[in-house]
Amino acid sequence: MLRQKNILKKLDLLYPHVACALDFDGVFQLLVATILSAQCTDKRVNMVTPMLFAKFGTVEKMAGARVSEIENIIRSTGFYHNKAKNILGAARMIVKKFDGEVPGTMEEILTLPGVARKTANVVLSVGFGIQEGIAVDTHVMRLAQRLGLSREKTPEKIEKDLIKIVTRKKWGEFSLQLIQHGRLVCAARSPQCETCKLKLLCPSAGLFKKKVSQKRKTVRSSNTLGVKLHAKKR
Ligand code: SF4
Numbered sequence: 001m002l003r004q005k006n007i008l009k010k011l012d013l014l015y016p017h018v019a020c021a022l023d024f025d026g027v028f029q030l031l032v033a034t035i036l037s038a039q040c041t042d043k044r045v046n047m048v049t050p051m052l053f054a055k056f057g058t059v060e061k062m063a064g065a066r067v068s069e070i071e072n073i074i075r076s077t078g079f080y081h082n083k084a085k086n087i088l089g090a091a092r093m094i095v096k097k098f099d100g101e102v103p104g105t106m107e108e109i110l111t112l113p114g115v116a117r118k119t120a121n122v123v124l125s126v127g128f129g130i131q132e133g134i135a136v137d138t139h140v141m142r143l144a145q146r147l148g149l150s151r152e153k154t155p156e157k158i159e160k161d162l163i164k165i166v167t168r169k170k171w172g173e174f175s176l177q178l179i180q181h182g183r184l185v186c187a188a189r190s191p192q193c194e195t196c197k198l199k200l201l202c203p204s205a206g207l208f209k210k211k212v213s214q215k216r217k218t219v220r221s222s223n224t225l226g227v228k229l230h231a232k233k234r
Pocket of ligand 1: 187
């Protein structure tokens, strides 16, 4: 428990001013950008949204777009058929069912096409300042596991563990802090444990390096074996 508290304190010191990295103007644009960010980097999303929002920057304009028009603009973000369909569906539903305003409750926002819990948490926290949960994306998931904050494997279960550790008013900020640390220091394939400011609190510190050198040893010894066998045959 003390270790967990110290991790939170350290994150506050390391990342005191975190903000959502997506570019948007208003809650509807935030929703669209967050849908686009699934399986895609925020940087890439920020490259396509200026053109998308120049054409369809309001919910009414988006609701009147053709799916192919959206697809053409967002193609480079991946999964663009589904994303375009969901963005269009969400815009039309917002116009029809919610008087043109993105709904501000978890229950309602989850009824929009393409909106799962992670997107809903981002929109509620960043767009409305409402802390309903902790957005668990791929960075948050990896960091929570490596830092020993959760042993779970699914975003939903990890979120439940994190909610118990972090005070409610900090849920949004905490998610952004883990994302930032994941991007800058604890990358999926090459965590920089040696220089990581959390290494004394992290049960995974150095483990990645050990695994890599173990793999190398295994490859080396199997190579040697292969050479020996080959030599015997000859
Ligand atoms: S010590 Fe290594 S595994 Fe732990 S948070 Fe830092 S970079 Fe990630």
